[in-house]
Amino acid sequence: MKVQMKRICRAAARPLLALTLLLIAGCTTVQPWDRDLLADKKMSFNASPMLLAIDEHIYFSKEASMGGMDAGGGGCGCN
Amino acid sequence: MRVQLEPAKAPSPLRDALHTAALTLLMIPGAAKAQTPPAADHIDFTNLLYGEQSRTQVVEPIVRFTHLMADGQSISAQVGLDVITGSSPTGALPSGSVQTRTSASGHVITSPAGQIPMAPFHDTRLALEGEWKKPVSRYVITTVGGHFSREKDYQSLGVNGKISTDLMRRLVTITVGGGVSHDSVFPVGGTPAGLSDGTIIHTGGNAKDVTNVLLGASRILTRRWMVAVNGTQTYERGYLTEPYKMITIMGHVNGTPVGELTDKRPDTRNRTSLLFSSVYHPGDDVAYTSYRYYRDTWGVRSHTIDLKYRHDLGGQSYIEPLLRYYQQTAASFYTVGFLEGAPLPNFGTSDYRLGRLKTITVGGTYGFHPDFMAGELTIRGQYMRQSGDSSPPNAIGIQRKFDLSPPVNVFALVLGYSFDY
Numbered sequence: 001m002k003v004q005m006k007r008i009c010r011a012a013a014r015p016l017l018a019l020t021l022l023l024i025a026g027c028t029t030v031q032p033w034d035r036d037l038l039a040d041k042k043m044s045f046n047a048s049p050m051l052l053a054i055d056e057h058i059y060f061s062k063e064a065s066m067g068g069m070d071a072g073g074g075g076c077g078c079n
Numbered sequence: 080m081r082v083q084l085e086p087a088k089a090p091s092p093l094r095d096a097l098h099t100a101a102l103t104l105l106m107i108p109g110a111a112k113a114q115t116p117p118a119a120d121h122i123d124f125t126n127l128l129y130g131e132q133s134r135t136q137v138v139e140p141i142v143r144f145t146h147l148m149a150d151g152q153s154i155s156a157q158v159g160l161d162v163i164t165g166s167s168p169t170g171a172l173p174s175g176s177v178q179t180r181t182s183a184s185g186h187v188i189t190s191p192a193g194q195i196p197m198a199p200f201h202d203t204r205l206a207l208e209g210e211w212k213k214p215v216s217r218y219v220i221t222t223v224g225g226h227f228s229r230e231k232d233y234q235s236l237g238v239n240g241k242i243s244t245d246l247m248r249r250l251v252t253i254t255v256g257g258g259v260s261h262d263s264v265f266p267v268g269g270t271p272a273g274l275s276d277g278t279i280i281h282t283g284g285n286a287k288d289v290t291n292v293l294l295g296a297s298r299i300l301t302r303r304w305m306v307a308v309n310g311t312q313t314y315e316r317g318y319l320t321e322p323y324k325m326i327t328i329m330g331h332v333n334g335t336p337v338g339e340l341t342d343k344r345p346d347t348r349n350r351t352s353l354l355f356s357s358v359y360h361p362g363d364d365v366a367y368t369s370y371r372y373y374r375d376t377w378g379v380r381s382h383t384i385d386l387k388y389r390h391d392l393g394g395q396s397y398i399e400p401l402l403r404y405y406q407q408t409a410a411s412f413y414t415v416g417f418l419e420g421a422p423l424p425n426f427g428t429s430d431y432r433l434g435r436l437k438t439i440t441v442g443g444t445y446g447f448h449p450d451f452m453a454g455e456l457t458i459r460g461q462y463m464r465q466s467g468d469s470s471p472p473n474a475i476g477i478q479r480k481f482d483l484s485p486p487v488n489v490f491a492l493v494l495g496y497s498f499d500y
Contacts, residue, residue, distance in 0.1 A: 030250065030301060032249070038303075045307055051125070066350060066352070068353070068371045068373070075233070076230075076235070077230055078163075
């Protein structure tokens with residue numbers, strides 16, 4: 001159990017470091033009334049969820065890697 | 080919940096003043112509540128047509144219903160069907176003469192001289208997914224979901240959830256989530272013993288459990304630029320072997336195949352991935368870029384770069400070219416084949432997807448709102464080319480003459496239609 005926790009902590013260390021750097025990076029403030037462009041649907045990180053899901057399914061079945069975008073998702077025996 | 084607004088129009092002092100006043104009002108809780116969108120229903124339909132040259136063909140229609148409620152909640156349900164036919168490499172090596180063998184599913188496989196052996200297959204997969212999204216406060220959104228999928232030799236049942244919160248006056252969004260899935264693998268013809276000649280050890284199912292955790296953050300940097308980083312950790316436990324793949328035993332004199340053994344992989348796999356994303360709005364266009372680093376305990380390391388550029392054509396139509404580059408190292412137990420008489424390792428696979436691999440994808444999406452019907456139509460076409468290690472260093476004898484990992488050419492066409500009703 002202790003070893004497993006150590007592994008989880010070690011695995012989480014880099015993402016946490018990256019998140020911290022991301023949060024403290026940049027001191028500009030974008031006011032709410034300046035977010036008209038950002039509020040547009042096409043400014044989303046995942047503007048086409050179904051197309052992304054199809055792409056992820058294709059790449060999962062043809063490559064050894066996965067992950068990065070979301071938690072969960074439908075299982076598949078294709079790889 | 081992010082407020083959806085119209086895109087920027089030509090500057091005008093009056094419009095700017097009204098714009099500022101409206102957005103300022105939206106910062107007041109009471110006023111914001113009055114601006115919540117009305118209830119609506121939305122349908123997305125896509126159909127994937129996928130074809131690998133001389134290999135697998137897939138047709139995959141998916142339909143997704145989403146019910147948006149006035150209080151910002153949404154419930155969605157999705158049904159997908161994959162119809163898969165064609166053939167895939169068995170993992171075995173070519174021979175200087177015609178090879179014939181019977182697969183686990185009873186197919187007689189004949190492979191021409193000098194070509195990698197392929198096994199025909201046919202399968203249908205049904206996948207059901209559901210999701211419930213609920214804002215629990217002005218700054219916090221929770222999402223829970225579940226899935227069930229079933230195919231001839233595989234079943235998956237899982238749940239997932241995540242919570243996102245906006246911080247620093249909504250400049251930063253933090254997301255924490257996770258999912259668990261209980262899968263079952265029941266190979267056609269029974270489960271063969273690993274690294275055996277195909278001896279069946281049982282005919283029941285084999286459990287595979289997957290746990291996934293996600294930690295992500297996105298940040299608004301400027302009026303036109305957002306960045307995000309997502310870290311995911313996946314733990315897989317149970318039957319992770321590919322029961323139909325084979326490994327050739329190479330004759331120690333000239334590398335001629337003298338036998339085959341089944342695939343065997345470790346029963347644990349921990350995957351770590353770190354994804355950096357950026358969305359930038361130069362002028363009227365949008366540039367999407369991302370880089371993903373991936374590693375796992377099987378020794379695979381990979382780098383993925385994904386670029387998309389959306390250019391609005393006017394009249395609610397757009398074109399979005401895409402380019403993706405992927406490369407991976409081989410799993411530590413990947414081998415082109417075993418040498419006759421040599422001691423066997425604990426694990427082994429010749430599945431090219433666990434070997435050294437590069438993938439390049441080019442394509443594009445065209446989206447438009449047709450005059451004759453409501454909603455948006457999208458057409459995405461893409462070409463993918465995979466290339467592996469054609470002449471691996473441990474190939475011997477006649478195997479050096481053959482292309483042991485011929486390029487895989489894939490064409491995919493996705494037709495999409497979305498509308499509110």
